[in-house]
Amino acid sequence: GDADMILVNDAVRELTFLEDGYGVNRKVIAYNFFVIVGPEDDPGIISGMSPIEALTQIKEVGETGAIQWVSRGDDSGTHAKEKWLWTAAGFDASELSTEPWYIEAGSGMTATLKLTDEKKNAYTLCDMGSYLNNYANGNIALEVVVEEGKDTLNVYSAIANNPEKEELVINNFDASMQFIKFLVSDNVQSILADFGTEDFTRSLFNPYIPLVENDPDSDLVEWIQELAYFEGTECPEEYRYNAGNLYG
Numbered sequence: 534g535d536a537d538m539i540l541v542n543d544a545v546r547e548l549t550f551l552e553d554g555y556g557v558n559r560k561v562i563a564y565n566f567f568v569i570v571g572p573e574d575d576p577g578i579i580s581g582m583s584p585i586e587a588l589t590q591i592k593e594v595g596e597t598g599a600i601q602w603v604s605r606g607d608d609s610g611t612h613a614k615e616k617w618l619w620t621a622a623g624f625d626a627s628e629l630s631t632e633p634w635y636i637e638a639g640s641g642m643t644a645t646l647k648l649t650d651e652k653k654n655a656y657t658l659c660d661m662g663s664y665l666n667n668y669a670n671g672n673i674a675l676e677v678v679v680e681e682g683k684d685t686l687n688v689y690s691a692i693a694n695n696p697e698k699e700e701l702v703i704n705n706f707d708a709s710m711q712f713i714k715f716l717v718s719d720n721v722q723s724i725l726a727d728f729g730t731e732d733f734t735r736s737l738f739n740p741y742i743p744l745v746e747n748d749p750d751s752d753l754v755e756w757i758q759e760l761a762y763f764e765g766t767e768c769p770e771e772y773r774y775n776a777g778n779l780y781g
Contacts, residue, residue: 538693538709543610544761547690551772555701556692558776559768561761562716563689563725563738566681567614570649570664571656573676576600579656580678587679588622591656595634601655604630605645606637615658618684646673660687662729662737669733688761689738691716695774714779717742
C-alpha cells in the first residue's frame with residue numbers, strides 16, 4: 534500500500550479491490566466520456582459511426598495497411614475500456630495486438646496521443662479531458678471522429694484503503710474519508726462542473742452528485758449506475774466502514 538486512497542475509473546477492478554478487502558467506502562464522484570480520435574482527413578472513414586462500428590472498420594481497413602490503431606497497452610482504466618470495446622465488437626484485443634496495424638504504446642494518455650499523432654494515419658481511444666488538454670496545448674492535431682455515448686461512458690470513483698487490512702502499511706483512514714467527503718461536497722462538485730470551461734469551452738469532468746440528486750431518472754444516471762454500481766449501489770453494505778453520512 535503506497536497510497537491512502539485511490540481515484541479510479543475501472544468499475545470491474547474496483548469491485549475486485551473491494552472484494553479482496555483492500556478498499557472501503559467507494560463513492561462515485563464524476564464522469565466524462567471516451568472518444569476515438571484520429572487524423573482530420575479520417576482515412577479509416579469512421580466519422581459518425583458508433584464506437585463498435587468504428588472499431589470493426591478500423592480492423593478491416595487496418596488489415597490493408599492503410600491505417601493503424603494505437604492502444605494504451607498499459608493495463609490502465611482506459612486500456613480496460615478499450616479492451617471491453619474490442620470485445621463488444623467481437624474481437625480479442627490480445628489477439629489483435631499481434632497484428633502489424635495494432636500498436637501498443639505501453640504509456641500514459643499523453644504519450645499515447647502523441648504517438649498516434651506522429652503516425653499520421655492512426656486512431657486511439659482517449660478520455661475527453663485528456664484530449665482537450667493536449668489539443669489546446671498544441672501537443673496533437675488529432676480530431677474527435679467518434680463522439681461520446683453510452684458505450685464510451687467513463688466513471689470516476691474514490692475508494693479509501695481498508696484500515697483493517699494489515700498489509701496496507703500506509704493508511705490514513707480518517708484523512709482519506711475527509712477527502713472523499715470533500716470531493717462530493719457542493720463546493721467541489723461545482724468546481725468540477727466549471728473545471729476547464731475557461732480554457733476549453735467545456736468542462737473536463739462532469740460532477741455526479743448534482744446529477745443523481747436532481748435528475749435521478751435520467752438516461753445518463755441509468756447508464757452510470759448500469760456501468761458503475763454493484764447490486765444497485767455504488768458501495769454494497771459489506772464494503773462500508775465507519776462511513777458516517779457519506780451515503781445519506
